[in-house]
Amino acid sequence: MCGCGEGGEAAGYGPKTRFEDGLARTVDWYLSNRRWVEGVITGEYLEYCRRVYG
Template sequence: QRYAIDPDKIRRELGWQPETSFEDGIVRTIEWYLTHQEWVTQVTSGDYQHYYERMYGGR
């Protein structure tokens, strides 16, 4: 099953318009991840999860 975003409701009710096209946004997102590989490694290593458990675990 395929899911697609339908922005009609948010446009109609809030007058929202995207500032970036999907195509440009996906390219910019990929470029960001490629230039921030150290951050990606840190947040996917498990250390990030341990930090959150340590800081917010009992809440």
């Protein structure tokens, strides 16, 4: 299993955002973009992807 433990820290990698803060920001984004979420739920977004990407 791979994680962000000692190897990541030794290479200079690490989280820029605390998990709790990132989760709160993610929830806020979804709440602020309800139209996009609704499009995903109804299949409108899937149809868009099919049209654009074939």
